[in-house]
Amino acid sequence: MGRPPLRSIDEQASSLPCLNPIRDQQHLTRAQQIVQWFADSQDPPPTLEFSALALHDGPAPSSVPDEAVEDGEGDDGSESFGFDNDVALGPTSPTPPAPPASTRRDSQLPHHRISLPSTPTFPVSPDAAAVSSSLGSDNPVLSGFLEAIRQQDTAGSPDFLLAQSDAYDQILRKFFSHQCDCPEPRAREEPEHTSTLPEYVQHISRALPPLPTVFAGRDEACDPRASFSQWQSFLSDQPAEPLSFRKTQASLSQDAVTIARQWDVDSVWFGARSLSAIRAPNQFRLSFFSPHTSNISTAQVIQPHGLDLAHTRHTIIGNFTTAGVRFSVLMFFPSGAPSQTQASTNSLSLARFRDLYDEIILPAVRETVPIHVRQEIPGSYDLIYAKSRAYQEKPGAGRWSAEDESRSYRLAYGIPASVLPQFWAAVVRNANRHRLQSKKGDAVPYFQNPRLLFQAHDLKNMFASESLQDSLCLFRDSILAGLDPSQIDMHSCWLDVGMRDHVLMPPTSSNSESQNHHHHEPWTLLWKSNCCRHLHDQVVGVAPEAPMEATYYRPYLLRDIGGYYVRAKSTRKSNPGHPEARSPGVIRAKAYNCSKELFGVMFSDYQLFSSGFLPLLAFGEGMLKDLAATDQSRQRAFVSQLSRSRILDAWDANKRHMRAVSSLKRQSDFGIRKEVTLRLDIILAMWEVPLAPPPPSSSLSSSPSSPSPPIVGEEQHWPFWVIPTQMLTAFMSAQAARFILPLDHIFSEVTTASSADRSTSPPDPARQMLAFYTAQLFCRLLIHAVSSEREYSFDNWIWKSTWQVKCGSPRSGRRKERRGLGLGDSIWTSGTLWIPDGHINWQTGHISLELLVNIYMSRSPLQAKLAHQANVQAFATNQVTIELLFQRLVRNARAEYDRGRNQDAEILADRAVALAVEEIARAYHQHFLAKLHSYWDRLRGKVGRQKLPVLDLLQQAQEESATETGRIPTAQAVHGIYAEA
Numbered sequence: 015m016g017r018p019p020l021r022s023i024d025e026q027a028s029s030l031p032c033l034n035p036i037r038d039q040q041h042l043t044r045a046q047q048i049v050q051w052f053a054d055s056q057d058p059p060p061t062l063e064f065s066a067l068a069l070h071d072g073p074a075p076s077s078v079p080d081e082a083v084e085d086g087e088g089d090d091g092s093e094s095f096g097f098d099n100d101v102a103l104g105p106t107s108p109t110p111p112a113p114p115a116s117t118r119r120d121s122q123l124p125h126h127r128i129s130l131p132s133t134p135t136f137p138v139s140p141d142a143a144a145v146s147s148s149l150g151s152d153n154p155v156l157s158g159f160l161e162a163i164r165q166q167d168t169a170g171s172p173d174f175l176l177a178q179s180d181a182y183d184q185i186l187r188k189f190f191s192h193q194c195d196c197p198e199p200r201a202r203e204e205p206e207h208t209s210t211l212p213e214y215v216q217h218i219s220r221a222l223p224p225l226p227t228v229f230a231g232r233d234e235a236c237d238p239r240a241s242f243s244q245w246q247s248f249l250s251d252q253p254a255e256p257l258s259f260r261k262t263q264a265s266l267s268q269d270a271v272t273i274a275r276q277w278d279v280d281s282v283w284f285g286a287r288s289l290s291a292i293r294a295p296n297q298f299r300l301s302f303f304s305p306h307t308s309n310i311s312t313a314q315v316i317q318p319h320g321l322d323l324a325h326t327r328h329t330i331i332g333n334f335t336t337a338g339v340r341f342s343v344l345m346f347f348p349s350g351a352p353s354q355t356q357a358s359t360n361s362l363s364l365a366r367f368r369d370l371y372d373e374i375i376l377p378a379v380r381e382t383v384p385i386h387v388r389q390e391i392p393g394s395y396d397l398i399y400a401k402s403r404a405y406q407e408k409p410g411a412g413r414w415s416a417e418d419e420s421r422s423y424r425l426a427y428g429i430p431a432s433v434l435p436q437f438w439a440a441v442v443r444n445a446n447r448h449r450l451q452s453k454k455g456d457a458v459p460y461f462q463n464p465r466l467l468f469q470a471h472d473l474k475n476m477f478a479s480e481s482l483q484d485s486l487c488l489f490r491d492s493i494l495a496g497l498d499p500s501q502i503d504m505h506s507c508w509l510d511v512g513m514r515d516h517v518l519m520p521p522t523s524s525n526s527e528s529q530n531h532h533h534h535e536p537w538t539l540l541w542k543s544n545c546c547r548h549l550h551d552q553v554v555g556v557a558p559e560a561p562m563e564a565t566y567y568r569p570y571l572l573r574d575i576g577g578y579y580v581r582a583k584s585t586r587k588s589n590p591g592h593p594e595a596r597s598p599g600v601i602r603a604k605a606y607n608c609s610k611e612l613f614g615v616m617f618s619d620y621q622l623f624s625s626g627f628l629p630l631l632a633f634g635e636g637m638l639k640d641l642a643a644t645d646q647s648r649q650r651a652f653v654s655q656l657s658r659s660r661i662l663d664a665w666d667a668n669k670r671h672m673r674a675v676s677s678l679k680r681q682s683d684f685g686i687r688k689e690v691t692l693r694l695d696i697i698l699a700m701w702e703v704p705l706a707p708p709p710p711s712s713s714l715s716s717s718p719s720s721p722s723p724p725i726v727g728e729e730q731h732w733p734f735w736v737i738p739t740q741m742l743t744a745f746m747s748a749q750a751a752r753f754i755l756p757l758d759h760i761f762s763e764v765t766t767a768s769s770a771d772r773s774t775s776p777p778d779p780a781r782q783m784l785a786f787y788t789a790q791l792f793c794r795l796l797i798h799a800v801s802s803e804r805e806y807s808f809d810n811w812i813w814k815s816t817w818q819v820k821c822g823s824p825r826s827g828r829r830k831e832r833r834g835l836g837l838g839d840s841i842w843t844s845g846t847l848w849i850p851d852g853h854i855n856w857q858t859g860h861i862s863l864e865l866l867v868n869i870y871m872s873r874s875p876l877q878a879k880l881a882h883q884a885n886v887q888a889f890a891t892n893q894v895t896i897e898l899l900f901q902r903l904v905r906n907a908r909a910e911y912d913r914g915r916n917q918d919a920e921i922l923a924d925r926a927v928a929l930a931v932e933e934i935a936r937a938y939h940q941h942f943l944a945k946l947h948s949y950w951d952r953l954r955g956k957v958g959r960q961k962l963p964v965l966d967l968l969q970q971a972q973e974e975s976a977t978e979t980g981r982i983p984t985a986q987a988v989h990g991i992y993a994e995a
Contacts, residue, residue, distance in 0.1 A: 155495045156698065162499035163695050174596050178696045181556050181598035188552040189603060189690055190513055192273075194733035196548030208258030210265050211737065211745050214846065218748045221247035228751045228758075229673035231666050238759035242859060248752050250851045257845025259540075259574045259735045271537060271736060274518035277485045277511070279477040280689060282339075282493060285318030285506025285593070286466040289343070290435035291498045296336045298343070298434055300379075300391070301426040302371065303402045304330035306361040308342070315581045315591040315602050316691065318506035319465045325352050329362055331375070332426065336496030339470050346465040349458075364399075366460070371395040373448050374461060378440035382433050391427045401425060453958060467506075468497075474512065482511065486701065505593030507694035508601070514608065515539060516685030517736065536681040536739040538609050543568070543576030545733035546605060553580055553603055560588040560599035569607055569802035570746055571795070571847045575735070577802050579604040602691040606802065609684040609742065612675060613800045623668045623796045627661050631761040632785040634658075634777075665761065669754065672800070676747035681739040746800060749846070753796040759859060760785045760792075784860040791835075791861060795847065805838070808872040813838035832870040900929055943972050946991065967991045 209217075221244040222228065227236035284291070292298050308330050310323045317323070327350035332343045350366075362370065372395045379391055392398045402425060429437060445464050449457040470493075479485040489509070517537035543566070550564045560582060567577030581602045582590045590599030613622045630638060635658050763777055763785070777785065794812060797803060810817050815836030821828040840848045855862050903926035910919035946968055954962040968991045 153490070155490055156701065159494060159499040159504070159698050162502065163504050163699060165500075166504050174598075175696070175699055177598045178693070179700050181600070182692060182696060182700065184556045185553065185600055185603070185690060188556065189549070190688055192515075192732075194542075194545045194548060194731055196545055196733075204258055204260065205256065207255045208261045209253055209255040210262040211257065211259070211741055212262075214253065214257050215741075215744050215748050217253050218248050218752060221251075222748065222751050222755065225676050225747055225751055226673065228755055229669050229676060229747075231670070232662075235669075235758065238755055238762055241755055242759060245756055245854070245859060246851070246856045249756070249849045249854065252840070252844055252848040256843065257572075257574075259542075259572075259737070259845075262737060262741075263735055266738070268535070272518040273515050273539075276478045276480065276514045276516070277482040278474045278479070278513070279485050279489045280474045280510040280512050281471045281691075282341075282469065282473065282489075282510075283316060283318060283506075283508045284341075284468040284497065285503040286468055286501060287503055288435065288501045289438040289466065290431075291466075291468070291501035292334050292336070292431050292434060293496050293498055294431040296334050296431055296496055297428045298332055298334045298431065299426045299428050300332045300375075301330065302392075302398045303367070303425060309361050310344070311360065315584075316508050317589075317592050318467050319346070319348075319503060320593055321346055321348060321465060323467075324360065327351065327360055327362060327366075329367075329370075334468075337492030339473060339476065339493055341468045341470045344467045344469065346467065347461050348465060349462040350460050368395040369448065369450065370461065371398060374441055374444040377444055378437055381440050382436040383429060384433065387427070387429060392425075398425065474514070478514075482513075485511075486697075503593070504695045508691055509694055509697070510689050510691050512687055512689035514685045514687045515734070516608075516683055519683070536683045537736055538607075538684040538739045538742050539686040540569070540575045540607050540609065540735045540737070540742075541577060541605055541686055542733050542735060543574055546576035546578040549578055549605060549733070550580060553600055557588075557590075557597075557599040560590055560597065561585060562600065565804050567606070567802045567804050568798070568841075569610070570742075570800070571749060571798050571841060573841050573845045575607070577604075577606045579606075600690070601693070603689065605686070605688045607684070608687055609739075610802050611684070612682075612743070612746075613671070621797055622671055622800050623793060625661075625664055625668075628665055628668075628757075629786055629789040629793050631658065631661055631665060632764065632789040633782055634764045637779060637782055662761070662765070672747070672750055672754070675743065678743065681743065684739060686734050749799040750796060753792045753799060756859065757789060757792050757796070760789050781858070781860070784858070784863065784866070787866060788854075788860045795837075799847075810834055811869050811871045815839065833868050835865070835869065900926055903929065940972070943968065947972065965991060 219225075221241075223236045223241055227234070230236070289298055306329075309328060312324055314323045323346070326346050326348060328344050328346040330342055331345045334341055334343065376391075376393065376395075379388055380393075383391070392401060442464060445461040446459070448459075448461055450460045452458050476492075477485045477488045479488065516539060519534050546566060550562075554562050562580050563583045564578070564580045567579070569575045569577060579602075580600075582588070582599055584591070588597055588599055589595050590597075590601045630641070633641065638658055764782070791812065794809065805813055810832065811834040813836070814834045817832050817834070818829045819832060821830045835853055837847060837849065840850065853862055853865060854860070903922050907919045907922035907926065910916075910922060950962075950965060950968065967987065971987055971991065
C-alpha cells in the first residue's frame with residue numbers, strides 16, 4: 015500500500031489511522047517549532063573587527079521577536095536554515111524551542127544579538143500564502159517530483175521523514191553556522207611575544223635572492239650555487255617568536271570588513287530508470303568509446319540503485335544538456351564481474367565493448383531511431399573502432415590533431431527525446447537476452463538489468479544566490495524542469511548544497527577619483543584548524559549512531575590553517591548513502607579554502623610540482639637509464655622512453671606557474687566554502703509543506719535595536735581568519751622559494767656536468783643517491799607549501815619522529831617502531847615548517863647520512879613508478895653499493911701494489927674479480943627469473959588467475975636474489991619451480 019500524500023503533517027496524521035495520535039501530535043509540534051524558529055530571522059551582513067576580533071550588530075530586523083533577543087535566540091542558535099514550507103504551521107506554538115546549551119551559555123551578555131549574513135532563510139511576509147503557492151504543491155515541477163516520491167514511497171514512513179528532516183535541520187544550522195563556540199586552545203597557548211605573517215616573510219626573504227630570479231627560466235634564473243651558503247639561514251634559522259595569525263589579523267590597518275554569503279547547488283546525481291527521464295526538447299547524445307578516465311574510480315558514499323559505483327563495471331554512453339547544465343550518462347552493469355577501483359579496470363574490455371555495441375546498443379538504434387538520425391551512426395563495432403583510431407590513417411600521426419575535431423572524432427550522435435523510451439526499452443531487452451560464454455562453458459548474463467546514472471558537477475556559479483531558497487528555485491526551474499520524475503528512482507538522487515563566504519566589496523562611486531581613493535583591497539578567508547576539528551564534533555553529534563570518517567588538511571605548511579572532509583562509514587547498522595537507508599545520518603560534508611584556486615588548473619586532482627618524476631632530475635642521464643632498466647627487471651632490451659630534458663622542461667613549466675602567481679599585479683578575493691551532500695527526496699518533501707502565516711504582530715520588534723557592545727572572541731568567535739590576499743601570496747611565494755632554490759642547485763649539479771663543455775665531472779653515484787633522497791624530501795615539502803594537503807601515512811617519515819606498525823599477524827600483537835625526520839614538531843611549535851639544523855649536511859647540501867640510514871620510507875603511490883622506493887633500493891644495491899665496493903677493492907689493491915705488497919694486492923684483486931663475476935651472474939639469473947615470472951603471469955592472465963596461483967618457489971628465488979647478500983639460484987631450485995608450475 016502506497017504512502018499517503020505529504021501535503022502537510024496535519025493531513026498525514028488524519029489520513030493514516032495506523033499511526034499513534036500522541037506521537038503524531040508530538041511530531042507536528044516539533045515541526046512547527048522548527049519552522050517557526052527558521053522563519054523568524056533575516057539579518058544584515060556581519061562586520062568583523064580586526065583589532066579586538068569583535069562582532070558588531072546591525073539593526074535588528076522587524077521580524078525578530080523580542081523574546082528571541084532576551085532568551086539568546088539572536089545568537090548562533092537562531093540561524094534560520096529551514097525551507098520556507100518545511101511543515102504546516104498552526105497557531106499553537108509561537109515560541110521557538112530552547113537553544114542548545116552552548117547557545118544559552120553564550121547569550122548571557124545583556125541586550126546582545128549577533129547579526130548574521132543572508133542564510134537559507136525564507137522570510138515571513140504579508141503575502142506568505144501567495145509565496146507558498148508559488149513554491150509548494152501548486153508548482154507543477156515540484157508537484158510532479160512530490161507525486162513520484164509518494165508513488166515510490168522513498169521516504170519510507172513519516173517517522174523516517176521527520177527524523178531525517180530533523181537531522182538535516184541540525185546539519186544546516188550547525189554546519190553552516192557563522193560562529194564557532196570551540197574553546198580555541200591555541201588562543202590561550204600562544205606566548206606573549208609572537209610574529210606576524212609579514213615579519214616571517216621578511217625573515218625568510220633576507221637570505222633569498224629576488225623571487226623573480228628564483229622562479230625564472232633556465233636562461234634567466236639566478237645561479238643557485240651562489241646561494242648555497244644561505245641554505246641553513248632560510249631552511250633552519252627559525253625566528254625566536256612563533257607565527258601568530260591572531261597577531262597578524264589584529265595588526266591590519268583596516269578597521270573591519272563585512273562578510274557576505276552566497277549559496278549554491280554544486281553537484282547533482284540522478285539514478286534514472288530510463289533514458290526517457292530526459293524531457294523534450296532536450297536531446298540525448300549517444301557516444302562511443304568514452305575515455306575510461308571519466309569513469310568513477312574512487313569509493314563513493316552515495317550508492318544509486320544500491321550499487322558500489324567504483325567496483326561495478328560501467329561506461330559513459332552519452333550526455334544531455336538541460337537549461338545549460340551538461341549531464342554525463344553512465345551505464346552500469348551490476349551482473350558483470352566486480353572490478354578494481356582503477357578507472358581503467360572498472361570499464362569494459364574491447365571484447366565487452368564489441369558485445370555491448372554489436373549485440374545491444376546498435377540493434378536498438380536500428381529498431382527505434384528514425385532513419386534520418388540512424389544514417390549518421392556507425393553500424394558496427396568495427397566501424398566505430400576504425401573511426402576512433404582514424405588518426406592512424408595519417409602517416410606519423412600518433413594522436414588526434416586540432417583539425418580532427420569533428421563529429422566522427424567525438425563519436426557522439428544526437429537521438430531525439432521522443433524516441434528515447436523505445437530506444438531504452440530495446441537496449442534493456444537486448445541486454446537481458448544476451449549471454450556470454452564463460453571459460454567454464456556457462457552462459458553468463460553479463461549485461462543483465464543495466465542501470466543509469468545522470469551526474470553533473472561544478473555548478474556552483476550557475477546556481478549561486480544570496481539565499482538557499484533562491485538556489486533551490488533555480489535548481490528546480492532548470493534541472494528538475496528538464497527531467498521526468500516518473501522515470502527517476504527517487505531513492506537514488508542526491509545534491510550538494512554549499513555556501514561561500516567572502517569579504518563584501520564596498521560599492522564603488524562613479525567618480526574616478528573616488529574609485530582610486532577608495533580602492534578595494536583583495537582579502538582572503540582561511541578556515542581555522544582548531545575550528546575544523548570542532549566542526550567535526552558538531553557533525554558527528556547530528557547522528558551519533560552513524561560512524562563518520564574525518565580527514566583534516568593543512569594548507570601551505572601553516573599550523574593554524576585547516577580544511578575538513580568527512581564521509582559516512584558504511585556499517586551493517588548504518589549506511590546513509592544507500593537508497594534504502596531508514597536511519598538518519600549525514601552522507602558527506604567538507605570545508606575548504608577557495609584560495610586553492612590560486613595554484614589550480616583546469617584538470618582535476620592537479621597539484622603544482624606534483625609529478626613523481628621531478629626528483630629524478632637528481633640523477634644523470636646514465637643513472638636514469640640504469641634505474642629504468644632496473645624497473646623493467648631486464649625482461650627485454652632496454653629502450654629509453656624517459657628523457658631527462660623532458661623532465662627538466664616540466665620543472666621549468668612548474669616554476670613558470672609559480673612565477674606568474676608571485677608577480678600578480680591585481681590580486682583576487684578568495685573566500686571559504688562549506689558543502690554537504692543531501693538526499694533529494696528528503697529536501698523536496700521538506701520543501702513541500704505550506705508556509706505558516708506570520709506570527710502575531712505583538713511578538714515582532716517594531717523598531718531597530720540600538721547597536722550593542724561587541725563580543726570578544728572567547729565563547730563565540732569567527733571560525734576563519736581574514737588577511738589580505740597580497741600578504742598570503744607573498745608568504746606562499748617565499749615559502750616555495752625556500753625549496754625551489756635548493757632543488758635547482760641539486761638538479762644543476764648534474765645538468766652542468768652533462769653540458770657540452772664538460773668542465774666539471776658528474777657527482778659520483780653515491781652522492782647522486784643522496785641528492786635524490788634530498789630532492790624527494792624537498793619536492794614533497796614544496797607540494798605542501800603551495801597546496802592544501804593531508805598527512806598521508808606514507809609521509810610519516812617526513813612528519814613523525816617515531817611511529818609504530820603492526821608486525822606479523824594481527825593476532826600476535828607485536829609492533830615495530832619506525833623512525834622519521836619529525837618535521838611536524840617544528841610546525842606545531844613555530845607555526846610553519848623549519849628543518850632542524852642536524853637533519854641536513856650543510857657542507858654537501860644533502861640529508862644527513864647518519865639520519866637517512868635510520869629512516870623508514872614507505873612506498874608512496876604518489877611517486878612515479880620509476881621512483882618507487884623498492885625500485886630505488888634495488889637500484890642502489892645493484893649499482894651504487896656494488897660499484898662502491900668494487901672501486902674500494904680496486905683502489906686498495908693498487909695501494910698494496912704501490913707499497914710492494916704483491917701478495918696482499920693479488921688477494922684484493924681476486925676479491926674484486928669475484929665480486930664482479932658474482933654480480934654478473936646474479937644479474938643474469940635475475941633476468942632469467944624475471945622471464946619465468948613474465949611467462950607465468952601471462953599464462954595466468956589467459957587461463958585465469960584464480961585457477962593458476964602464484965609460484966611460491968619462483969617468488970622466493972626472486973626475493974633471495976635481490977637481497978644484498980643474494981643467493982644465486984641453483985639448477986635444483988629451477989627444477990622445483992618447473993615442478994610447481
